[in-house]
Amino acid sequence: MKKILIVEDDNIICDELSELLTNAGYAPIVLQSFQDAKEEIISADPDLILLDINIPYLNGELLLKELRKESNLPVIMVTSRNTEIDEVLSISYGADAFITKPYNPTILLLRIGAVLKRYEQHSDILVYKDLSINPQKGALSKEGTEILLTKNEMIIFMYLFQNQSRIVSRDELMTDLWNNNEYINDNALTVNISRLRSKLKEIGYGDAIETRKGLGYILL
Numbered sequence: 001m002k003k004i005l006i007v008e009d010d011n012i013i014c015d016e017l018s019e020l021l022t023n024a025g026y027a028p029i030v031l032q033s034f035q036d037a038k039e040e041i042i043s044a045d046p047d048l049i050l051l052d053i054n055i056p057y058l059n060g061e062l063l064l065k066e067l068r069k070e071s072n073l074p075v076i077m078v079t080s081r082n083t084e085i086d087e088v089l090s091i092s093y094g095a096d097a098f099i100t101k102p103y104n105p106t107i108l109l110l111r112i113g114a115v116l117k118r119y120e121q122h123s124d125i126l127v128y129k130d131l132s133i134n135p136q137k138g139a140l141s142k143e144g145t146e147i148l149l150t151k152n153e154m155i156i157f158m159y160l161f162q163n164q165s166r167i168v169s170r171d172e173l174m175t176d177l178w179n180n181n182e183y184i185n186d187n188a189l190t191v192n193i194s195r196l197r198s199k200l201k202e203i204g205y206g207d208a209i210e211t212r213k214g215l216g217y218i219l220l
Helices: 011-023 037-044 060-067 084-092 105-120 151-162 170-179 186-202
Strands: 003-007 027-030 048-052 075-079 097-100 126-128 131-134 139-142 145-148 209-212 216-219
Touching: 003 011, 003 037, 011 027, 011 105, 037 060, 048 060, 048 105, 060 075, 075 105, 097 105, 131 151, 145 186, 151 170, 151 186, 151 216, 170 186, 170 216, 186 209
Parallel strands: 003 027, 003 048, 048 075, 075 097
Antiparallel strands: 126 131, 131 139, 139 145, 209 216
């Protein structure tokens, strides 16, 4: 049974969503502490998050931005504000879908099903040398040691992995990030690759990504 985490500060809406999800065959969980929201979300390890924009402490968009530094969990933004800027910000911060209140229950369930199906299609465990790659979780593991990649780091690693036999240019990586709704500039790409290398070093693969001067990068 898929776990759906509800991040919403209106108790009536939480109860309505919980009942809707239960009747649809999901296992709803309601976030209890907004002060430690990111930590609670990661600890709960849900299959999908319904995240309201208007929540205490960090608003939903900023919480999503922070969450994406550590997790690729599927997120659907739920909000009463029906403006294009909210949708653009939500998608740019890494939301997988966006729905406004008052939502149509059938449409919400269809969105949830579509997002989960999309993630399931990419959930197979892949192998690079003696590393296990879990794209859905955004994790690399080796002999019981696991490192979590941010969404951008995983997109970069997967593109290099899928093109392992050749040099990948910086423009290619930035285009792939753009195609995944990740807006990133040249300096940010450098920072992300540096962080990815540092994390790979933790599991013995510090030299896995080689820079080819003037050409790009290659995963050895």
